[in-house]
Amino acid sequence: MNTEKSLKVGVLGAGTMGTGIAQVASANGHEVVLFDISPGQLSQSENSLIKILNRQVEKNRMSADEVTAMLQRITFSSELANCADCGFIVEAIVEDLDAKKQLFRSVEPLVDDNCILASNTSSLSIASISAALNNPVRFLGVHFFNPAPLMKLVEIIPGISTSDEVSKKTRNLIDSWKKVTVIAKDTPGFIVNRVARPFYGEALRLYEEGIADAVTIDWAMKEIGGFKMGPFDLMDLIGHDVNYKVTESVFKEFYFDPRFKPSFAQKRMVEAGRLGKKSGIGFYDYREGAENPEPVTNRDLGDKIFNRILAMLINEAADAVFMNIASAKEVDLAMVHGVNYPKGLLQWADEIGLSYVLDTMSSLQVEYREDRYRPNPLLKRKVRDGELFHG
Numbered sequence: 001m002n003t004e005k006s007l008k009v010g011v012l013g014a015g016t017m018g019t020g021i022a023q024v025a026s027a028n029g030h031e032v033v034l035f036d037i038s039p040g041q042l043s044q045s046e047n048s049l050i051k052i053l054n055r056q057v058e059k060n061r062m063s064a065d066e067v068t069a070m071l072q073r074i075t076f077s078s079e080l081a082n083c084a085d086c087g088f089i090v091e092a093i094v095e096d097l098d099a100k101k102q103l104f105r106s107v108e109p110l111v112d113d114n115c116i117l118a119s120n121t122s123s124l125s126i127a128s129i130s131a132a133l134n135n136p137v138r139f140l141g142v143h144f145f146n147p148a149p150l151m152k153l154v155e156i157i158p159g160i161s162t163s164d165e166v167s168k169k170t171r172n173l174i175d176s177w178k179k180v181t182v183i184a185k186d187t188p189g190f191i192v193n194r195v196a197r198p199f200y201g202e203a204l205r206l207y208e209e210g211i212a213d214a215v216t217i218d219w220a221m222k223e224i225g226g227f228k229m230g231p232f233d234l235m236d237l238i239g240h241d242v243n244y245k246v247t248e249s250v251f252k253e254f255y256f257d258p259r260f261k262p263s264f265a266q267k268r269m270v271e272a273g274r275l276g277k278k279s280g281i282g283f284y285d286y287r288e289g290a291e292n293p294e295p296v297t298n299r300d301l302g303d304k305i306f307n308r309i310l311a312m313l314i315n316e317a318a319d320a321v322f323m324n325i326a327s328a329k330e331v332d333l334a335m336v337h338g339v340n341y342p343k344g345l346l347q348w349a350d351e352i353g354l355s356y357v358l359d360t361m362s363s364l365q366v367e368y369r370e371d372r373y374r375p376n377p378l379l380k381r382k383v384r385d386g387e388l389f390h391g
C-alpha cells in the first residue's frame, strides 16, 4: 500500500466517527467511499460535512474551491461494492462485535489481497474482530478520537495476527494525514481509555467519600492541575451512559481489577436518566435559570484532591509501560493528544518526583488496604534505582 493520494480510502459507517475520518482522508487528497446501511444517515453525514466545511470558508480557513473538491472526492454510498477498489478501509459502525464481524466477512472477498482492513473500535479486542477474516494478517485497529478532524491522536493497534508490514504501512499512511500515531497493544481501552480511567474513577471515589463535592473537585483539577475540564464537567459532557459503559466494560475486561471499579454515584445518574449536558442535568444543572454551587476554593483541600487523582493517573500510566502496552514516550503523547492533558503523565511524574508519587500511592494503600491503590512495580523499581521515566 502506498501513502500516495492515489490510494482510495473506504470508510464503513457514516456516523460521528466515520464522517470525521472521511473528512480527514479527503482533506489529505484521497478519494473516499463513505458507506452506511442507512441512506438517511448518509444524507445526514453529507449535510453535516457541508455545514462544517462551509464554516471553514466563512472563517477564511479554506477556499470555496477547496471545499468543492473535498466534497467531490467523497462518494456517499449504501453499496458496499463501491469499496472494491479501496486500498485502505476503516470500519466505524456500531460498537457490536457480531455486526462488525458480519461486515468484514462481506468486505474481504470484495477487495484486493493488498487492501488493509482496520477497525475504529473503542472497546472490542482486535483479535475478536479479526476472527471473522480469512486473512487476519492485513487487519488491525486504528483508533481515532472524537472529533476525528480535530484530535491529533490515532492509536494503531496490531492484533496477534497482524503483520509488521501492515502495521508499518498503516502508521505511515496515518502519519501522512498529519496525525500523531502511537502503537498500542491489543488490551482493553488500548492506551487512552485505560490510562484515563482514574481521572473519572478517583474523582468519583473522592465524591462518594464526601471529601469534596463535584464542583470543588473540578476546580482543583482545573486550577491546580491545569486540566482544561474537570472530571465531572467532562463526564457530564461525554454523557454518563457512555462513560459508565466504558468503565464497566474496562472493569469486566480486566477481570474485575479494583483499580477500575465503577461507582454507584455514576450508576445512579444513569439509572435516573441524569445523563449530563445532553439530558439537561447531570452532576451539574444545565437547564435555563438553574443555579450551580460554587467550589470550596481551599488550597489544602484542592492539593489533596489533585495529588490523589494525579498519583492514580501516573500509577496507571506506569502500568501501561510496565505491561508493555506502549512506551513511556507514546503513553505521554497519547494522553496529551488524545485527551488534551496539560502534560504527559510520566513526564509529570519525573518533574514532581517519582518518590513523591510512590509515597502518595503507598499512603493510600496503607490507609485503605485496598488493592486499588497498589503502587505499580515499575514505579517502585524506578524509585529504588533512582531512574526517571524519560531520559
Ligand SMILES: NC(=O)c1ccc[n+]([C@@H]2O[C@H](COP(=O)([O-])OP(=O)(O)OC[C@H]3O[C@@H](n4cnc5c(N)ncnc54)[C@H](O)[C@@H]3O)[C@@H](O)[C@H]2O)c1
Residues within 6 Å of the ligand: 012, 013, 014, 015, 016, 017, 018, 035, 036, 037, 038, 041, 091, 092, 093, 094, 095, 096, 099, 103, 120, 121, 122, 123, 143, 144, 145, 146
Ligand atoms: N463516538 C466516539 O467518541 C468514538 C471515539 C472513538 C471510537 N469510536 C468507535 O467508532 C465506532 C463508531 O462510533 P460512532 O460514535 O461514530 O457511532 P454512530 O452511532 O455515530 O455511527 C454508527 C454508524 O454505523 C452505521 N451502521 C450500523 N450498522 C452498520 C452496518 N452493518 N453497515 C454499515 N453501517 C452500519 C449506522 O447507520 C451509523 O451511521 C464505534 O466502534 C465506536 O466504538 C467512537
